[in-house]
Structure formats: structure tokens, C-alpha cells
Amino acid sequence: MTALIEGLFNGISIGSVLLIAALGLAIVFGLMGVINLAHGELMMLGAYTTFVVQNVFKPLGSPWFDFYIIFAIPVAFLVAALAGLVLEKGVIRFLYGRPLETLLATWGVSLILRQFVRSVSWMLIISLVVFCLLFFGGMTVLSRRPNWSRIRNWAIAILIPLSAAIATLTGFLINKTGQIALNRAWFSARNVDVTAPSWLRGGLKILGFQMPYARLFIIVLTILCLLGVYWFLNRSAWGLRIRSVTQNRSMSSCLGIPTAKVDALTFALGSGLAGIAGVAVSLLGSVGPNTGQNYIVDTFMVVVVGGVGNLLGTIVAALGIGILNYLIGSGTLALIFTSTESLKPLVDFFLFFATISMAKVMVFALIIAFLQLKPAGLFPQKGRTAEL
Numbered sequence: 001m002t003a004l005i006e007g008l009f010n011g012i013s014i015g016s017v018l019l020i021a022a023l024g025l026a027i028v029f030g031l032m033g034v035i036n037l038a039h040g041e042l043m044m045l046g047a048y049t050t051f052v053v054q055n056v057f058k059p060l061g062s063p064w065f066d067f068y069i070i071f072a073i074p075v076a077f078l079v080a081a082l083a084g085l086v087l088e089k090g091v092i093r094f095l096y097g098r099p100l101e102t103l104l105a106t107w108g109v110s111l112i113l114r115q116f117v118r119s120v121s122w123m124l125i126i127s128l129v130v131f132c133l134l135f136f137g138g139m140t141v142l143s144r145r146p147n148w149s150r151i152r153n154w155a156i157a158i159l160i161p162l163s164a165a166i167a168t169l170t171g172f173l174i175n176k177t178g179q180i181a182l183n184r185a186w187f188s189a190r191n192v193d194v195t196a197p198s199w200l201r202g203g204l205k206i207l208g209f210q211m212p213y214a215r216l217f218i219i220v221l222t223i224l225c226l227l228g229v230y231w232f233l234n235r236s237a238w239g240l241r242i243r244s245v246t247q248n249r250s251m252s253s254c255l256g257i258p259t260a261k262v263d264a265l266t267f268a269l270g271s272g273l274a275g276i277a278g279v280a281v282s283l284l285g286s287v288g289p290n291t292g293q294n295y296i297v298d299t300f301m302v303v304v305v306g307g308v309g310n311l312l313g314t315i316v317a318a319l320g321i322g323i324l325n326y327l328i329g330s331g332t333l334a335l336i337f338t339s340t341e342s343l344k345p346l347v348d349f350f351l352f353f354a355t356i357s358m359a360k361v362m363v364f365a366l367i368i369a370f371l372q373l374k375p376a377g378l379f380p381q382k383g384r385t386a387e388l
Helices: 002-032 039-060 064-090 099-119 124-142 148-176 214-235 237-247 249-254 260-283 296-306 311-329 334-335 342-351 356-373
Strands: 204-205 209-212
Touching: 002 039, 002 209, 002 296, 002 311, 002 334, 039 099, 039 237, 064 099, 064 237, 064 260, 099 204, 099 342, 204 214, 204 356, 209 214, 214 237, 214 260, 214 311, 237 249, 237 260, 260 296, 296 311, 296 356, 311 334, 311 356, 342 356
Parallel strands: none
Antiparallel strands: 204 209
């Protein structure tokens, strides 16, 4: 019984990590119909933001360092939300209703973000700032011309290569100065470690096993995110607009709802939640450029099994998949059945799958079988996305 209770807790804690990672994806994929393969990289940005905030607080010493994680949560949300907003306005906005194109575009963005984290330095940041100032400054100045609508495409075609050339030249000149501090990569390809505050180390001993404080913190953080998302979608004015656009985009537009702003806000919200998931992930292990890739498949699996766009289904699917993964992979199920001699074939069966990789195979097989019975998931989606 103790082994079962411990297995259930560890499964719930794993499910909480999946749930907080899948919350943002459930909003973006479920409510907007966008297949965002860069969602894992938005989680990675949140994890690296936690690392940066930790380094900012480290020189301050105790007790300030013990509370850096509280400051890292809103900062990671804002960084990931801003990245998601740029992604929506620069790429996704032109691809609504074309899921294959969004899949390919966001896959390319995920590769760019991973390489950006490996290569980012002050030289690269200065070059990007120069490009943005030249391009967006030029667009702002030219947009005041009375014939702007006619020359817009020509302006973009000229400003992009011109701004890129000047920004590249700026980076080349900085590199020639030999300033090592400006050229050194911030993170490089190596993994970085996030040190948990003192109050998140250790665990709470109950019934002969220890519940780590870090996982309890993640469970509490997940509950708070769930309550926040539920309140926002069901009690706020913008949440009402989001649900309205989800149900009927054309009618919402006719009633004066700014659908473009709703799309941008929805994508930013989902991306911000991915950033918070990155904070949670950083407490469980080292952070690297490929951190998000370890969770993206599982989070999509949670959203599909739960029912695309349904928060309740996402909760049930995340907890169910997390518990199954741990009970099978840790050998807990095999241990439970060992007391009965007649169940030895069943014990041997579960012992064969008692590894992390084989447990994933087993869970995938169960999900495939489940989707044969309920292809729309536990709670099928309703609205305009379901009609596509």
C-alpha cells in the first residue's frame, strides 16, 4: 500500500509537470487550431529566464536569493508571452486555417530559437537592435506618407535587406574590435543548472516516503495557473471575447470584437503559460537548448487525449498519463502483483516495461487503442475549430 501511495504521488507530480506544460498548448492548439511545434522552445525560454533571474539574485545573498523563484515566474511569463506575440504577429497571423503550414513554420521557428540560445551574445543582441531600429523606424516614417498603401510592399522589400546588411556590418565591426566580452556566448550549447531555494530543498515525510518540496511547489503552481486560466476565460471581458471568437469568428467580427487582437492575446497567453512551465521544469533538472523537446510530444499527447481545447480533459489526461508513466516505468505495478503467485505472468509482463522508455511505449500503445474508441478525446471540442 505504501508503494502504491508513493507511486500515485510521484505520478501526480509528473502529471502536474505535463499539465502546466500542456495548459498553454491547450489554449493555442485547442482554441486557435494552431499546431505550434515551437511550444517546447517557449518553455525553454522560461527555463533560461529562471536561470538568468537566479544569477541576478545570487550576489544579493540570503534572504533575497531564497525568493528569486517568486520573481522568476512573472518574468518568465512576460518573456515567453512577448516571444509568442512576436511569433503570432510575424508568422502565425498569415497562416490561420492552414495547419500544415503552421506546423512547418513553427518547426522552423523552434530550430531558430534553439540555435539562438546557443549563439546569443552581446554582439548578436546589438545587431538585432540595430536591425529593429532601422526596419521598424523606417516603416513608421514611411507609413505617414499619403501613398503608403501603394508603396508598402516595395518599402518592406527594400528595408529588410538594407537593415539586415547594416546590422550584419555592425556585428562584423564589433567582432573586429576583439572585445571578448561582447563576442562570448551567454549560454552556449552546454546545459546550465538552476539551484532551488533553500525552502524548496528536502521533502515532507509521510507514510514512510518523502514528498519533495520542489514537486509540491510545482503542484501548487499548477493549481494556481489552472484557477487563473479558468477565471480569465470565464470571468473577464477578454476571456468572453476569446470564447466568442472560438465559437463563431465571423459573427464575433460583425459584433465589433477585434478578432486580430483576440488572436494575439490568446497566443501570448498560451506562450506565457509555456514560460511558467519552463520555471517548473528548471527545478527538476539542468536546462539546455533541447529542454523543450523532451516535453513537446507528451504535451501534445495530453491535449489530444483530453479533447482539444478542453481544460477539464487536459487535467484528466495529464494526471492519467503521468500516473501511468510512473506506475509502469518504476515497476510499482509489478511490485503490487508479486504477492499473488497466480499473477506471475502479469508480473513478468509489467517487469518487461519497467523502464522509462518502455513505459512510454506502453502508454503510447494504450493511447492509440483509446483513440480508436474515442478519436476526439475524452471531451470532444465544440466551436469553429471542430467544424474545420
